[in-house]
Amino acid sequence: MAPIPNIPQKVTSVTIGPRAEGSEIIETEIKVAPGQTAPGDVELDTSGRWVAWVPTEPTRPLDLSDGREFLEDGWRGAGAKLVRRIGKVVDGHPVRAKKHIVQVNLPAEFTPDNVRSLVIGLIVGNHSFVTTNKRKPARVRNVHVVLPxxxxxxxxxxxxxxxAVQQGTxxxxxxxxxxxxxxAPANVKSPEWLANQAKQAVAGLDGVKVRLRDAGWLEDKGFGGILAVGRGSSRPPMLIELVWDPQKIDKPRRRRTVVLVGKGVTFDTGGISVKPAAGMDTMRTDMTGGASVIAAFRALAEQQVPRKIVALIPTAENMIDGKSYRPGDVVEHYGGLTSEVTNTDAEGRxxxxxxxxxxxxxxxxxAVVTIATLTGAAKLALGTRTGAVFSDNWGAGVKLARRGAxxxxxxxxxxxQEYLEDNVTSKIADVRQTPKGPGATTAAMFLRRFTRDLPLIHLDIAGPGRAESTYDEVTPVGTGFGARTLVQWLLH
Structure with a gap:
């Protein structure tokens, strides 16, 4: 078995308060550059401080609002650049990394939102996932933000x-x-492994119930879609079911229940509709939607959000075998609706x-909220740094977009669009798996057929769910996109 890190890995500890004193303090500073751009490199100034820059003005719009809080202001990127640069300093220092404190001095004017963004950058920008038995580079363990x-x-x-520091953390x-x-590499990450990781992630949290549904249970209950996708693998599919209920710890529910559903395909060959070899290695991240649901669920339960949260992560490997499902099959889903299969690489839906x-x-x-690396069409439409929001309620979609921003x-x-509904209907089954038309839209409309007339919010993260290079706080390959949005949206 590959020597993967312990999950979850330890993250940078960030504190805030009066100036710290000690012999192993590394002084850093956030400075403001006039205008909409700032120097990209972290510099060592004449006073011996490492300096990262943020722009005076926001640099680009993120959603439908003109408000400053919905614009990228550079604080996350500055935190990430700073911690990566100081990591190189710490790695080459004779004193062990855990004894260093990176002290961050702020500009004259800053807001709690700035501090929250800075903390996100400090923590996420310092994160990596390396499978090795060799010594890993030292990295920044402790950061202290100085109050004026x-x-x-x-x-x-x-x-x-x-x-703000607690929220950012x-x-x-x-x-x-x-x-x-x-x-995590695909040879390690079976559906059973992912299910056990989800259970471990919420272990010890009061008010949380965990149910790990195996293939036998899925067969008995009629989960034909999950079983069809997982049939070609020697590692059987599962359904992860996590429930947070504040009433279980004698706290009131102040809001109605939300169900979060995350795609958990632990590896995707495309099945019989096989993918090209180029880029298939990144298909270990085809469960980023499920991973973000697990991570968001844990954060919401830890903060005891006053509503019942249900997390469902259907998980399977889409492999090629004599038992694999085929184009032309008709599959009966839980609840009785049938799908005409037209492309086995559309396994997520x-x-x-x-x-x-x-x-x-x-x-x-x-409401039912789905999140998945679902369609290349969403990536083509919005690029690699923006997720698509499909909602029956336009206002709900915009609200989620703003919270994520x-x-x-x-x-x-x-x-x-309603005129596409006929495309979703199959001539030989209830629904057609890959309807004609704009692919991201028709995929969302396919999913809507299974909500039993409840409101759907569908998040397609095929673009931002993976990254090929480092930018701001993002590093290759799986980005964790969507986890922060779900937490921020459901907490406020």
């Missing part, structure tokens, strides 16, 4: 900034856990359909 001098006498709301940890799960129908029937939520994840609301 005299803050205790100036009416400065210290608690707002302490809360929780959001950063969620992204890192999602990345860890997504980047097959497993999501079962989980959506199950979650809608059992939990009767106010405040924590550094780009989204754009997309339509589901």
């Amino acid at each position: 001098e005299g803050y205790e006498f100036s009416g400065f709301e210290t608690s707002d900034y302490v809360d 929780a959001l950063g940890k969620a992204t890192c856990l999602s990345r860890d799960l997504a980047n 097959m497993i999501l359909a079962d989980a959506i129908s199950y979650g809608a029937k059992k939990y009767k939520p106010t 405040t924590v550094g994840e780009n989204w754009w609301p997309m339509p589901m």
Whole structure:
């Protein structure tokens, strides 16, 4: 078995308060550059401080709002660049990394949102996933953000900034856990492995119930989509079911139940509709949607969000075998609807359909939210840094996009046009797996058929769910995209 890191990996510890003193403090500073651009490199200034820059003005819009809080202001990127550069300093230092404190001095004006973004960058930008028995490079373990001098006498709301550090830490940890799960190699990451990781991630959290449904249970209950996709693999499929209920710990529910459904394809060959070899190695991250749901669920349960949260992660390997499902098959899903299979590489919607129908029937939520690396069409439409939001309620889609933007994840609301409904209907079954028309839209409309008329919000992260290179706080390959958005959206 490959020597993968322990999951979740430890993240950088960030504190905030008066200036720290000690012999192994590395002084750094965030400075503001005028205009919409800032120097990209971290510099060592004449005072011996390492300096990272943020622009005075936001650099680019992220969603449909003109508000500054919905614009990229550079703080996440600055934190990530700073911690990566200081990591090289620490790695070459004779004193062990854990004894260093990286002290961050802030500019004259900053907000709690700036601090939260900085903390996300410090934590997520310092994260990597390497499978090796060799010594790993040392990295920054402790960061201390300095409050301004005299803050205790100036009416400065210290608690707002302490809360910002705590929020940034929780959001950063969620992204890192999602990345860890997504980047684990496919020879390690079977559906059973992912199920056990999900159970371990929430172990010890009061108010959480875990059910790991095996292939036998899926067969008995009629989960035909998950079983069809997993049939070609020697490692059987599963359904991960996590439930957080505040009433289990004698806390009130103030909001209605939400069901989160994340695609958990642990490796995707495309099945009989086989993918090209180029790029197939990254298909170990085809469960980023499921990973982000697990990570968000843990963060929401830790913070005891006052609503019932159900996380469903259907997980399977889409492999090639004599038992693999075929184009031309008709598959019966949980609940009785049937799909005409036209492309075995459209496996994500097959497993999501079962989980959506199950979650809608059992939990009767106010909404079903799906998140998946689902369609190349979404990637073509929006590029590699923006996720697509499909919603029955335009306002709900825009609200989610705005919440995601405040924590550094780009989204754009997309339509589901009624004139395409006929394309979703099959001539030989209830629905056609890959309807004609705009692929990301018709995929969302396919999923909507399984919601039992409950509202659907579908998040397609085929573009931003993976990265080929480093930018801002993002590193290759699995990005953890979506975890922060789900947490921010459901907490507020």
